[in-house]
Each structure stands twice: as C-alpha cells, then as structure tokens.
Amino acid sequence: MSKCMPNRICSAMDTAAEADTAPLHRVDATGQAHGRWGRIGICLLTICLVLVLAVRRPALPPPRKVPSRPLSGGGSIPALLMGGDDFSEWFEAAGSGAAIQTFYSYGNGPHIAPQLRRFGRSNVFVSTGIPCGCCGADSPSVEPMNASLAMSYIDRELAELQTGYADLLLFHHRCRTESETASVWEAFEAAKRQGKARHLGVSNFNAHDLEVLSSTAVEPIEVLEAHFGVGMMDWEVLGYARAHGIHPVAFASLSEAHTDHPTLQRAVSRVATAHGVTATQAMYAYLLQRNLSVISSCFHPEDPQKCARYYSFDLAALDVSLSAAELEVLDGVTAGRRTCTDCYTDECQRCAATLHALGCPLGVNGWGTTWWSVGDNFTEHPAWGRGNENGTRCMACAAVPSHRAEVERACGRADRGESLETMVPKACGV
Numbered sequence: 001m002s003k004c005m006p007n008r009i010c011s012a013m014d015t016a017a018e019a020d021t022a023p024l025h026r027v028d029a030t031g032q033a034h035g036r037w038g039r040i041g042i043c044l045l046t047i048c049l050v051l052v053l054a055v056r057r058p059a060l061p062p063p064r065k066v067p068s069r070p071l072s073g074g075g076s077i078p079a080l081l082m083g084g085d086d087f088s089e090w091f092e093a094a095g096s097g098a099a100i101q102t103f104y105s106y107g108n109g110p111h112i113a114p115q116l117r118r119f120g121r122s123n124v125f126v127s128t129g130i131p132c133g134c135c136g137a138d139s140p141s142v143e144p145m146n147a148s149l150a151m152s153y154i155d156r157e158l159a160e161l162q163t164g165y166a167d168l169l170l171f172h173h174r175c176r177t178e179s180e181t182a183s184v185w186e187a188f189e190a191a192k193r194q195g196k197a198r199h200l201g202v203s204n205f206n207a208h209d210l211e212v213l214s215s216t217a218v219e220p221i222e223v224l225e226a227h228f229g230v231g232m233m234d235w236e237v238l239g240y241a242r243a244h245g246i247h248p249v250a251f252a253s254l255s256e257a258h259t260d261h262p263t264l265q266r267a268v269s270r271v272a273t274a275h276g277v278t279a280t281q282a283m284y285a286y287l288l289q290r291n292l293s294v295i296s297s298c299f300h301p302e303d304p305q306k307c308a309r310y311y312s313f314d315l316a317a318l319d320v321s322l323s324a325a326e327l328e329v330l331d332g333v334t335a336g337r338r339t340c341t342d343c344y345t346d347e348c349q350r351c352a353a354t355l356h357a358l359g360c361p362l363g364v365n366g367w368g369t370t371w372w373s374v375g376d377n378f379t380e381h382p383a384w385g386r387g388n389e390n391g392t393r394c395m396a397c398a399a400v401p402s403h404r405a406e407v408e409r410a411c412g413r414a415d416r417g418e419s420l421e422t423m424v425p426k427a428c429g430v
C-alpha cells in the first residue's frame, strides 16, 4: 500500500488513530429547578456548561492567507498548494481554505484523514487523483482502465481519506490509450454529478492530450497539473489552457535548479538578489505571476518546525512582484520546445532505456542509486525524468552522431504531441 515510489519523497507513516476533535454539543437545560438546591444545581450546570463550551469549542481556523484563482466550472483553487504527509503546520500557516495535494498511489489517505478531521474538512481544499497509464504504483493494477475501475479507485481514495468528496479530482497521468482516457473521464463526470468531486482536472497532459479529451468531455476540464517551472515551460499547452479556461498548476517546479541547465542559475540568482529573496521564492513568484498555481511540499516528520519555516518562505513568495522584464528573462530560460508530460509514459521510459544502454547519464533517483542498476527493468525502475545533474550532458550524449539513428528510433516517434525534441530532455531529466 505505502510502497515507496520515486514519484515522491517517502517518509515513515504513523497511521495510529489520533484523537478526534469532538463536535461542540449544545447542552439543552430543560429541567425545572426548585428551591435552594435547585438554584445551586442550575448554578453548577451553568458553570459546567461554560467550562464545557470553553474547553470543547474547536479553535476557529486561522483566516485564509492564500489568494484563489477562478476555475471555469465555478468556484476557485488556491494559488499555493502543499504536498506531503503531515499538514498541521501547513493548515496553521495557510489558514482557512489551505490546499493539499495527494494521489491514490501515495497510499497516505489513512494518515491524512485524521488531520482533515481535526482542522475541519470544509476548511481544506483537497486535491487528489487516481492511477492511469505508466508506471509502477502510478499505474492501475488492472488494465485496460474503464469507467467502473476508475470509479472504484475514486471510491477507495475517498474512503481512505474518510471524506465524501474531493475538491479537485485528477488523472495522475494520461492513460495508455485515448479511449481509456475518455472512459476514465466519464467516471469523473459521474463522480461530479454524484457530489464526489467538486472540480475535475488532469495531470501531465500535453496540448494534444487535452485536445483529444476535449472532443469527448462534457464537463469542463478545469485544471491541468504538470511539471512547470523556470526552464520547464510548455508554452503550447499554456496557450491551449488559457484559450480553454483550464487553470495550470505546477509541481516539482524546483527540479531544474538541480540540473546542469546552462542558463538557469544565473538568471534566477539575478532576479532573487534584486528582490532580496531566495532562489526558490523567485522561481515560485515567476509561476504565480504567470498565473499558475504552485504545489510545494515538505517531508520532515521528525521536525515539524522545519516545515513551518519552509511554509512561511513559500507564502512569502506570494508577495514578491517581478517586473515584466524579469518575467521575460525567466521565460527565456526555457530553451527549445518542451512538453509538460513527465517521463511517466511508456514512450519516455523506452527512450530513457535506450539512452541508458548508450551510456548517456540519466541521473540518480531519490535514494541516491543509479537508475537501471537493478536488472535494467524499466517497468519496475522507471526513469525519474527530472533533476538530473548531468541532464545537459545526457542530451549531448543523445546527439552524438553515432547514437543518432538509435536515439531517433527510440525517442523520435512523432505522435501523441511528442517528438524527438521534447522526448530527449524529458528522458534526460533536464
């Protein structure tokens, strides 16, 4: 269930039942009081009532601190969302309407459920999603996917989170085929009609995927969550999203800072220095000002105050105001055509397997071991596809003339909105 996948940082989970916050009971004193003992009784009852109210009244959630962005189906989504397992400090920092991101494959629903109950379900914007397509735990256990399988995933995830609805329901990835994607979307629409989801969206779809799904979708696709960041802007999908009222949400937006990207460090540090903020804040501010929502995350169960400090830094990024010229400089860090689909597709994994076989450096995964080191089994050991400190070198390796023919065969399939130009950097993780 809580299998540790490289799509997230894993942490020890403590699923022990946690004390619930009892709802405030209204005490109805209806008894007729007589005489002195009666009056003392009423007096004691009143004192008791006051004590009960004082002790049991759940603290009101702190006021909202994150602005919202409108969604095309009505309602809104916060500009900043948080990933992780332990959200108490985030709820405290972000206030009412605090948004969190999880997915079915993370297996952390039972751990999050009591946290939602304590803060008050209606005070949290919960975004979650179900498996489809590639790879590992992000993949459904039975394929092909269909609407009833999708609905069973939705029901299981809601049951694990112990909630009746998700504020936002997403695909984790596009499905392996377009017809599966269309069927899963039908389940999403049914879930919305049944009140199980307030908003519907997708993750890791490129413009082609959005266009194909739009041809059968009845309910609006309200959100596209994907790997956007400085150096990772898929201008095509952002244009499509703007034209069709789809709100973009960015995840893993700092990954490019951990690569050997040739221009990112210099561009970001100049902007950060000019505003007296950190590189992270400058990178988040860029996305926020380009009208994307941003997902940050924190995993420090051993030191919650560490996360609390990160949260205050993240929130401060909302107050950074970059000039039009600075935004343009940061736009320029994205070189060449990028698509926001991450490397969790069969096509990208195939491309990565070939690059690895050619000796191109694919980087390390979250545990510091080299990819492909165990049996070269790309089903079980998918390419991470981001944050590769040798990513630019990996691309140069792919472009070596003697590699060219093989790389084109493995990575150059020009379909589903991808091409050699978009696939190689994705597989190289830069």
Ligand SMILES: *[C@@H]1O[C@H](CO)[C@@H](O)[C@H](O)[C@H]1NC(C)=O
Pocket (backbone or CB within 6 Å): 142, 143, 144, 145, 146, 147, 148, 149
């Ligand atoms: C959906 O898939 C499941 C599992 O393979 C299968 O049992 C079920 O019949 C399928 N439903 C439809 C409508 O095809």
Ligand SMILES: *[C@@H]1O[C@H](CO)[C@@H](O)[C@H](O)[C@H]1NC(C)=O
Pocket (backbone or CB within 6 Å): 289, 290, 291
């Ligand atoms: C962001 O949204 C605001 C308000 O809707 C709009 O005026 C502005 O042009 C948008 N900026 C970008 C970069 O899309």
Ligand SMILES: *[C@@H]1O[C@H](CO)[C@@H](O)[C@H](O)[C@H]1NC(C)=O
Pocket (backbone or CB within 6 Å): 361, 362, 363, 364, 389, 390
């Ligand atoms: C990057 O390349 C250098 C030099 O070949 C190597 O020492 C290092 O381990 C590589 N890093 C990764 C993450 O593979």
Ligand SMILES: *[C@@H]1O[C@H](CO)[C@@H](O)[C@H](O)[C@H]1NC(C)=O
Pocket (backbone or CB within 6 Å): 375, 377, 379, 380
């Ligand atoms: C690769 O993974 C598949 C699916 O899990 C498994 O059946 C197969 O035996 C694995 N192959 C190797 C060489 O480990």
